[in-house]
Amino acid sequence: MRWMSDTGPLLHLHQAGLLDLLQEKPGVSTTPTVVEEWRRKTGEAALPEWVRTETPEPRTLRKARGWMRQGLLDHGEAESLAHALATGTGGFLTDDTAAREFAQANGLVVRGSLGVLLMAAARRRLADGPARAAWYRLAHHSTLWISPALRRETTEALERILAKNAAGK
Amino acid sequence: MTVISLELPDPLAESLKAAEAETGSDARELALAALREFLGEHRFALADAHQREDIAAALREAGLES
Numbered sequence: 001m002r003w004m005s006d007t008g009p010l011l012h013l014h015q016a017g018l019l020d021l022l023q024e025k026p027g028v029s030t031t032p033t034v035v036e037e038w039r040r041k042t043g044e045a046a047l048p049e050w051v052r053t054e055t056p057e058p059r060t061l062r063k064a065r066g067w068m069r070q071g072l073l074d075h076g077e078a079e080s081l082a083h084a085l086a087t088g089t090g091g092f093l094t095d096d097t098a099a100r101e102f103a104q105a106n107g108l109v110v111r112g113s114l115g116v117l118l119m120a121a122a123r124r125r126l127a128d129g130p131a132r133a134a135w136y137r138l139a140h141h142s143t144l145w146i147s148p149a150l151r152r153e154t155t156e157a158l159e160r161i162l163a164k165n166a167a168g169k
Numbered sequence: 170m171t172v173i174s175l176e177l178p179d180p181l182a183e184s185l186k187a188a189e190a191e192t193g194s195d196a197r198e199l200a201l202a203a204l205r206e207f208l209g210e211h212r213f214a215l216a217d218a219h220q221r222e223d224i225a226a227a228l229r230e231a232g233l234e235s
Contacts, residue, residue, distance in 0.1 A: 145213075
């Protein structure tokens, strides 16, 4: 499945040093406004080359502007989500609550930064130690909002996944 | 009026500085606007619900839940 990302997961995973978790075939795409937001917020010159930047069609941009005018979504989220829907992208990556609701209502599979990390552990792309370190960095070194209750639930879920992985060796 | 003080993690403090430069608003104004929007739209509960969906998906992927 192809994935389109707005700024949130690209930013939060970068802050935690985990952007490489997105490097899966057939890859992750995004749109020019998201790239600009990511550059502004990270101070980095460019996203890794394996994150494809796709330019939306004019009618897609008009749809995105309509959502923005209605106050439904911000610029990067509106542009990337409109492009995902226009191009038949199956999955959308976002940490924004409104964008996630909007994407799910339009039939997309949606994951956030936390889901990217946990899915990597579940697929054994992260071994025990690196998975724990990755979770620590996402929780403590990124600006992703994770409530105390969700921190506990995530730790418990990760422990279960890692125990299963260890038992299956 | 209630006064609160808090320690910001470095990445959040840097984001706040960048937002100040971008908008011309000071940190207090931005913090009030962010808090008002987040609380007003009940985003805490929604963010929790979304992250629980991610946890459940990973547990299914690992074969730990159906």
